[in-house]
Amino acid sequence: MNAAVVSANYGFAEAERSAVEERTLTYIAAISEALREEMARDPNVLIMGEDVADPFGGAFKVTKGLSDEFGTRRVLNMPMAELGFIGAATGMALMGLRPVVEMQFADFISAGFDSIVQFAATNYYRWQGAVPWVIRAPSDGGLRSGPFHSQNPEAWFVHAPGLKVVAPATPADAKGLLIAAIRDNNPVIYFESKPLYRSLKGYVPPGEHVTPIGVAQTMRQGDDVTIITYGAQVHQALEAAQTLAVEGIECEVLDLRTLKPLDEEAILAAATKTGKVLIVHSANRLAGVGAEVAALIAERAFEWLDAPIARLGGLDVPIPFSPPLEDAYRPNAAKIARMARELARF
Amino acid sequence: MLSNEQRIELYYWMQLTRAFDDLMVATWRGGRGLGGVFSQRGHEAISIGSGYALAPEDVVAPMHRDLGCYLLRGMAPVRIFANMLGRANGVSRGRDVNLHGAGDLGLNLVGFISHLPHSLPVAVGVAMSFTYRREARVALTYVGDGSSSAGLFHESLNLASVQKAPFVLIIENNQYAYSTPLSQQMNIADIAVRAASYGIPGVVVDGNDVEAVYAATKTAVERARAGDGPSLIECKTMRMLGHAIHDGAEYVPRELLAEWEKRDPIVTYAARLVAEGVADQDELNEIAHRCAVEVADALAEAERSPFPDAATVTEGVYAP
Incomplete structure (x- = not known):
């Protein structure tokens, strides 16, 4: 980090x-x-x-x-x-x-x-x-x-x-x-x-500061690839986006903030903006929140897509302890950049 | 000390519960029911005796076998039958089955879920809210002998004790958890002895004696209201019908049922009231008749009531 x-x-x-x-x-x-x-x-x-x-x-x-x-x-x-x-x-x-x-x-x-x-x-x-x-x-x-x-x-x-x-x-x-x-x-x-x-x-705004439940936030604007994520991976995605910007690839980064209920309009707007979507979370990928986000985009924005929806999550294994193993398990900025780069070139 | 009027009230509530239960069983066996239902037959003295010891501002979390407690706290029979028949005017608006989900905070009743004993920690939390707000109120809930084997039974009573929560637990020991007899559930004669491990009082009472249940509950409620913490009351009784309407309970020895039939809580209480000159048999017959009419009217109204509109299926998942 x-x-x-x-x-x-x-x-x-x-x-x-x-x-x-x-x-x-x-x-x-x-x-x-x-x-x-x-x-x-x-x-x-x-x-x-x-x-x-x-x-x-x-x-x-x-x-x-x-x-x-x-x-x-x-x-x-x-x-x-x-x-x-x-x-x-x-x-x-x-x-x-x-x-x-x-x-x-x-x-x-x-x-x-x-x-x-x-x-x-x-x-x-x-x-x-x-x-x-x-x-x-x-x-x-x-x-x-x-x-x-x-x-x-x-x-x-x-x-x-x-x-x-x-x-x-x-x-x-x-x-x-x-x-x-x-x-x-x-x-x-x-x-x-x-x-x-x-x-x-x-x-952090002082005093009464309420972030409404159910509203996602765009963390970075970009026209080439959309990265949809939440939690700690937002920062990995932003780091990846900065790396890719040097290469001329501009990423849109959407922070979901609320996972239930999902901000469907924000997800669809972010997806249709670039037509290339990478969904990232630390939780294992299988049947994770990203699967629902991917399904939503496939159902409602299919005609806008220029590449298959990509997902990056943890592996379907218990989370291992030893550093090489945990790093292999877990998404990070380098892995995100690699997948986003591939999407950009699709 | 119960007055004669109170003793007749106890009889009325038990009789109303039995009348509802009998009609329910007949209706479901006759194929006019919907889903499963659970008979309370034989347990009337427990839910009425304990419920009667509470004040209206106290909160109860009854289970599926505590019909009498819902009635006693003012839930109209038609709302209960309508719930059992999946109607829009049922307590849960067609959302939940039989006495599950029959909560109504206006009557200080917490709704039940199937996962026993999950109402137990919830009722402890209700009691903790009274401590938090310094209100002289008491929370009470019921579990069966089966629930006493769950880890949550221990977690909840330990928490109630540590928090000195104004809480009363009634254990309806009716000999069987579905088909499993006590001998296969536990190695002790009285569940009440477990109270000692929480440093709280635990007593055994005859669950077929409404006045004994009332007296034990009243003692526990007063203790809780005075700020002295929770109590456990084990009421020994017998489940006279199956676990639910579909269950013939062939696994229960008929001799055991015959023995408990002689101890029917309503029949024995009627005999006692007559013997002690509190009421004569005609009076009690008149009450029984009144109860039968009341529940028959309720069932008829529930059967005439509309089902919920399918378009409302997604309504009310979240509180506004």
């Missing part, structure tokens, strides 16, 4: 840039700021999870200082029982509270899968009991953390009716999408990208 490449101002207008310097936050600080501001704003917002209270403040320190500031009534350490406390969060949400549940790692969300996809996700459709919780899931790899601390399980949840799924790529969206998720009256899975936590800094 080359932070210098990705710490641009992400499309914020020049007029806003005077405030940029003092409002540059790391991705992880932006998440913490969203939590703190929403807890201050709404007494119904609380935090639950393993080891989230002070003095420890969470495995990644996202919640550090919050129980000191708001008390342990609002920052609840949970026993090591994800299924149980996700269910409890659903009960609290049914009563109108807005729990933000921290999974220590996204990998462990499978322990709570039943309660998420069966109970929380179906509830409103079945009997109109709203479940306004957020589950924060620290995901993604590249950190040499092995099969159980590197996963990207978003596709499981995109497939479950009744959930919303978001995956911010920038500090601004880390804050804005978390605020939107907390205020949403539905269960939202918020996939935060571990490799971006401290490597990525960027401008």
Whole structure:
């Protein structure tokens, strides 16, 4: 991850840039700021999870200082029982509270899968009991953390009716999408990208900053190849686009930001702009979110395509630990550039 | 101490539950039903006795075998029959089957999902919300003996105990998890002993004695409301029909059923009310008749009710 490449101002207008310097936050600080501001704003917002209270403040320190500031009534350490406390969060949400549940790692969300996809996700459709919780899931790899601390399980949840799924790529969206998720009256899975936590800094608007759920963002304009991606791979795609620009290949880079519901119009607009589409995500490619994006483009923009839709994702193997193996598993800027170059020449 | 009026009310609610259940079973066996249904026969004293010990502001998460609890909390019989028949005016607007998804927060009822005991942690969370908001309310839920084998049973009770949640768990030990008898589910005589591992009270009561269930629940509810944490109540009973309407329960020894038939919670309670001079048999017969008419009217209205419009199938997936 080359932070210098990705710490641009992400499309914020020049007029806003005077405030940029003092409002540059790391991705992880932006998440913490969203939590703190929403807890201050709404007494119904609380935090639950393993080891989230002070003095420890969470495995990644996202919640550090919050129980000191708001008390342990609002920052609840949970026993090591994800299924149980996700269910409890659903009960609290049914009563109108807005729990933000921290999974220590996204990998462990499978322990709570039943309660998420069966109970929380179906509830409103079945009997109109709203479940306004957020589950924060620290995901993604590249950190040499092995099969159980590197996963990207978003596709499981995109497939479950009744959930919303978001995956911010920038500090601004880390804050804005978390605020939107907390205020949403539905269960939202918020996939935060571990490799971006401290490597990525960027401008974050002060105060109330909401990134609407369901709206993608164009991160770079280009006429030759469209790269559609999300999460940490947005920055790999931008790095690849910069490499290709030197060669005269201009890439359009679309950050999906929300994986469910997909911003179909933005996807189709980006695809039809160049007619050559590469879809990238860290999660394994097979039946991943990219498959749905590819199907959408094939169904609704086939006549605009000048090349087969290309997809780049993780391999269909458990995520390996050893650096040569993990690097072989995982998409990166060089692989993206290679595939985009081939598409440009098609 | 229950007044005579309250004791007659308990009888009425159990009788209404039985009348609904009998009509439901007859209707489904007669081929006029839709999907599966679960009879509560034999469990009436549990859902009525426990539900009666709650205040209206308390929240209950009943399961599929707790018909009486839905009725007691004010869910109109027609809404329940309409739900069972997939009609637009059913509790779930045709979205969910039988007593699944029959939640209504206006009645402080949380809807059920098939995955037992998934209502258990949800009810614990409801109770935690009362602690969070410093409200003197209680959450109560039901599971069967089968659910007590799930890991989530442990996760939930441990969490409730650690959080000192104002929560009551009723275990309806009806001897069988579908076709599997207790002897193949656990190596203990009383599930209630497991309460000790959470440092909470656990009691065993006769699940066919409505006043015993009421008294035990009232004690637990008062304890919870006072801020002293959760309790577990194991109600021993017998599932008198199959797991669901399709199941003849041939695997249950007939002698065992005959033995429990003598302990029918409604018949024995009627005899007790008469013996203790609370009501005479004519009065009780009149209540039974009134209940039969009430549920027959409800079924007729539900059967006349329209199905949901197919065009609404995608409506209401997300809360606005």
